[in-house]
Amino acid sequence: MSDRQSLRQLIRQRRRALSQTEQQIAAQQLLAQCQQHPGMLAAKRIALYLANDGELSTLPLIHWLWAQRKEVYLPVLHPFNPGHLLFLRYTATSPMTQNRFGIAEPELDVLQVLPHTNLDIICTPLVAFDETGNRLGMGGGYYDRTLAAWQQHRLGPKPLGIAHDCQQVDAIPCQSWDVPLPEILTPSRRWRFEVS
Template identity: 45%
Template sequence: MISRSDLRVSLRERRRALSADQQASAGKMLCDNLSVRPELTNSQHIAIYIANDGEINPDVLRDFLWNSGKQCYLPVIAQGGKGLLFVEYLPDTPLVLNRYGIPEPHFQAEREIAPEKLDVVLVPLTGFDEAGRRLGMGGGFYDRTLAFTRFSEKPILIGLAHDCQRVEAIPVEHWDIPMAGIATDRKYYSVP
């Protein structure tokens, strides 16, 4: 089986190869596939992300959530750099670049929500398989921050990816946090 690092390189190249038109179309189809799911329609506090490095772009979905009266949150790398904090994200929220060049809100404690109080976390993926196993970027931020979800029903974790990032099998490690489902531009994969 291919190593996780080799698989990560290959899948990142695959998503980066998508044209701007393909990316825009994928973001719209992602919204179409996910916006009708009860996991979102029955939720109020939803963590989302800003696309980077060819990730499927959830901007259309984010706008749909805002227009539906949902509260959105963005991840912010915690002081010390080991985990994530989630900060409310509004249309006028000022963003700064973190150490990876990814926009995130300037941290304000009064706009933070504890991860346990989120209803859904939309997690960017580098790769996935139909069993719901995921491959992230390798930093472990989501795995460390959301490790408690192994013993909790909330928040619901849904991975987001381009369908071209699906592979036969993802090699897993003991620290990998499982997803409840994976949404792509083509379909929603319910995890058994």
């Protein structure tokens, strides 16, 4: 586990070192990738995240999705089921709050909750990835739990990782609960993987 923690620290430092200009360019390049992505074009309900700690910004993408009349959902820490996520509809007027990790999320409103199985795509943040689609997250296991049914039965929304190019590493030390991703978008490339 210490290898994983060391890798997290290294890659988080690497992405935090990107300048504001580099971050803005990367966000625009991500948008361009998504504007040509068949799955994104076909999807109606897309889960995204708001960038934190140097993550690749999804704001240009979110604004474009709204303009395409697509529904955007954000993860919210489940209030009664620790370690799990809810997905709430996100609009330009959604009241926001900060969760215990200091990450912005929509205020909990049961009328805005969508079961994650009804999403078309879940865009997952990640700390690092390798060339076989293994994903290293922040260590809470939230997305691994959310994507467990997809991993076992290919049921529910397709996961799509989002990362800066600098977050690619040679290999990730994996655990049994890790869910490898079938696809990852970076500013420069669309990665597709054969995941078992």
